[in-house]
Amino acid sequence: MEDIELGPRITAKTKVYCLMGKPVEHSLSPAIHNASFRAMGLDYVYVAFDVEPHDLADALRSLRALGIMGANITHPHKTEALCFLDEVDREASITRSVNTIKNEDGVLKGYNTDGYGALRALIDTLGDLNGLRIAVVGAGGAGRSLVYRLSTLDCEVYLLNRTLERAKEFVERLQRTSRAKLRYAGLDDTSSISKADVLVNATPIGMTLPGTPVDPKCLKDQLLVFDMIYDPPKTPLLAEAERRGIKTLNGVPMLVYQAAEAERLWLGVEPPLNVMFEVAYKACRERAVP
Ligand code: NAP
Numbered sequence: 001m002e003d004i005e006l007g008p009r010i011t012a013k014t015k016v017y018c019l020m021g022k023p024v025e026h027s028l029s030p031a032i033h034n035a036s037f038r039a040m041g042l043d044y045v046y047v048a049f050d051v052e053p054h055d056l057a058d059a060l061r062s063l064r065a066l067g068i069m070g071a072n073i074t075h076p077h078k079t080e081a082l083c084f085l086d087e088v089d090r091e092a093s094i095t096r097s098v099n100t101i102k103n104e105d106g107v108l109k110g111y112n113t114d115g116y117g118a119l120r121a122l123i124d125t126l127g128d129l130n131g132l133r134i135a136v137v138g139a140g141g142a143g144r145s146l147v148y149r150l151s152t153l154d155c156e157v158y159l160l161n162r163t164l165e166r167a168k169e170f171v172e173r174l175q176r177t178s179r180a181k182l183r184y185a186g187l188d189d190t191s192s193i194s195k196a197d198v199l200v201n202a203t204p205i206g207m208t209l210p211g212t213p214v215d216p217k218c219l220k221d222q223l224l225v226f227d228m229i230y231d232p233p234k235t236p237l238l239a240e241a242e243r244r245g246i247k248t249l250n251g252v253p254m255l256v257y258q259a260a261e262a263e264r265l266w267l268g269v270e271p272p273l274n275v276m277f278e279v280a281y282k283a284c285r286e287r288a289v290p
Pocket residue numbers: 075078114117137138139140141142143161162163166201202203204205207209228229230251252254255256258
């Protein structure tokens with residue numbers, strides 16, 4: 001029988017990577033990483049742990065105790081996890097958000113690959129982002145990570161957030177080292193959305209919350225509307241943009257690219273992106289079937 005039918009062959013030597021979040025049962029990360037490990041011929045397995053916030057410290061300590069080689073951290077633990085790591089890189093520290101941990105002989109090192117994933121997905125779709133006006137709606141971990149990456153480019157970035165103070169605090173912190181022009185505003189600043197070349201949704205609106213994060217009337221001549229959500233693959237925001245003839249991008253490429261960057265950090269090798277994309281799109285197609 002083919003390996004693919006048997007699934008991963010787990011032995012006493014199998015190395016373990018994991019996801020920690022709550023909830024995790026809908027995550028595509030196990031499918032993507034396990035397919036990638038298999039394609040590289042590695043005796044590694046990736047599992048998902050549903051971790052309550054009050055158990056996070058114990059769960060992270062267990063990485064050392066159990067010799068778990070690396071982890072991804074997802075909602076709602078990305079900020080809290082920073083408190084329990086030995087080292088944190090600049091990106092995770094400035095964005096106050098960690099989504100990848102590497103266990104190096106018991107030293108837990110924290111990184112964030114969400115911004116890389118989102119930026120890479122944008123560049124794949126639009127090419128050069130220099131000179132563009134980009135409105136990012138949502139100053140949570142994912143929104144801050146993308147703005148951090150955009151801050152290295154010669155573009156204009158508007159960070160809009162329901163809680164204005166959160167966007168203000170982050171923009172002011174990043175401003176000193178930013179090449180991009182950074183501005184912040186509340187969600188009612190419809191003019192910065194209308195004027196933007198690219199609109200990005202970095203809120204859960206359209207996934208766990210109904211509706212669109214901005215008034216669809218703001219969708220005019222944008223080059224692209226990018227929704228970080230991948231489940232559903234077409235959110236109400238993307239449907240509205242499509243109806244107006246605007247190019248759209250969902251969260252699948254970001255998901256794959258952030259996963260690939262995590263594997264580069266863990267393993268120091270180039271992962272098989274084609275396999276990772278194939279598995280992610282297949283899983284999305286299967287979910288879309290009622
Ligand atoms: P987060 O840290 O919890 O931040 C959530 C953001 O959404 C905050 O800015 C919050 O504003 C805003 N928000 C929440 N409810 C809102 C509402 N009812 N009205 C207006 N704004 C609201 O979450 P995250 O980790 O940044 O994730 C954000 C989105 O990106 C999620 O949909 C997640 O699935 C997606 N994501 C995708 C990928 C991928 O690989 N494709 C990776 C990471 C995240 P306040 O500050 O006012 O609370």
